[in-house]
Amino acid sequence: NAGVTQTPKFQVLKTGQSMTLQCAQDMNHNSMYWYRQDPGMGLRLIYYSASEGTTDKGEVPNGYNVSRLNKREFSLRLESAAPSQTSVYFCASSDQSGGSEQFFGPGTRLTVL
Amino acid sequence: DQQVKQNSPSLSVQEGRISILNCDYTNSMFDYFLWYKKYPAEGPTFLISISSIKDKNEDGRFTVFLNKSAKHLSLHIVPSQPGDSAVYFCAAGPGNQFYFGTGTSLTVIP
Numbered sequence: 001n002a003g004v005t006q007t008p009k010f011q012v013l014k015t016g017q018s019m020t021l022q023c024a025q026d027m028n029h030n031s032m033y034w035y036r037q038d039p040g041m042g043l044r045l046i047y048y049s050a051s052e053g054t055t056d057k058g059e060v061p062n063g064y065n066v067s068r069l070n071k072r073e074f075s076l077r078l079e080s081a082a083p084s085q086t087s088v089y090f091c092a093s094s095d096q097s098g099g100s101e102q103f104f105g106p107g108t109r110l111t112v113l
Numbered sequence: 114d115q116q117v118k119q120n121s122p123s124l125s126v127q128e129g130r131i132s133i134l135n136c137d138y139t140n141s142m143f144d145y146f147l148w149y150k151k152y153p154a155e156g157p158t159f160l161i162s163i164s165s166i167k168d169k170n171e172d173g174r175f176t177v178f179l180n181k182s183a184k185h186l187s188l189h190i191v192p193s194q195p196g197d198s199a200v201y202f203c204a205a206g207p208g209n210q211f212y213f214g215t216g217t218s219l220t221v222i223p
Contacts (some may be wrong), residue, residue, distance in 0.1 A: 004156070035213075042117070042202060042213040043157070050209060058210055090156050101147060102211075104156030 001026050004105035006091050012111045013081045021076040021108050023091030031094045032074035033058075033102060034066060036087040043090065049074055081112045116140055117205050119214035127222050132190040134217050136203035139184065143205040143212075146179060148188045151200045151216070160201075161188070193221045 007022045025032065030051045035043040045058030049068040063085060065077045074093075078085060088109050092102040118137045126132045134148075144165045149157035163170040163177045163186070170177050176189045186205075190197055200218045204211040 040215055042215040044213070045210050048210055059212070101159035101162060104158070106156050
């Protein structure tokens with residue numbers, strides 16, 4: 001089992017460019033999450049999907065959109081990147097949304113110039 | 114305002130001694146509390162959790178204590194080992210989403 005995989009690992013964008021971060025899990029989990037980690041801020045939830053076909057906003061959703069393509073895949077899209085979106089992005093999945101442990105991917109390091 | 118706080122950015126402990134990492138939260142509606150460990154350039158990995166109906170949970174060398182009245186939880190690692198050197202995050206939430214602290218960097222000195 002690969003667990004949670006994320007692509008790409010690194011990305012550099014110019015302000016205003018768009019991109020999609022991909023995430024897939026092979027653990028048959030119902031819930032999936034996108035976080036960002038900034039220095040001194042811990043991890044902050046951007047969006048989550050409690051089950052296939054549903055998505056909800058987290059703490060910091062502005063500037064992002066998500067798609068739960070199927071049970072395995074949950075993508076994060078930046079329509080018009082801004083320097084404030086420079087961060088490390090983590091995708092996670094869990095068996096259920098009620099307090100279960102989350103399994104994290106290795107992260108995508110995004111720099112917006 | 115941060116809903117989960119880890120006020121100690123770093124902690125150094127001798128190998129074999131106890132490591133105590135602390136975490137405070139503000140929302141009394143939080144029901145679930147988790148600890149994660151993170152190495153550089155990797156995603157966090159789950160360590161141990163506790164729900165609000167308990168005040169202690171133990172798993173091998175790791176024990177988490179929850180004091181609901183003080184809105185405080187702590188992670189005890191006994192005995193500490195050099196491989197425990199990492200950043201530790203606590204997370205708390207109602208279940209459908211979690212708020213993370215800023216992390217404590219633990220160094221275990223051989």
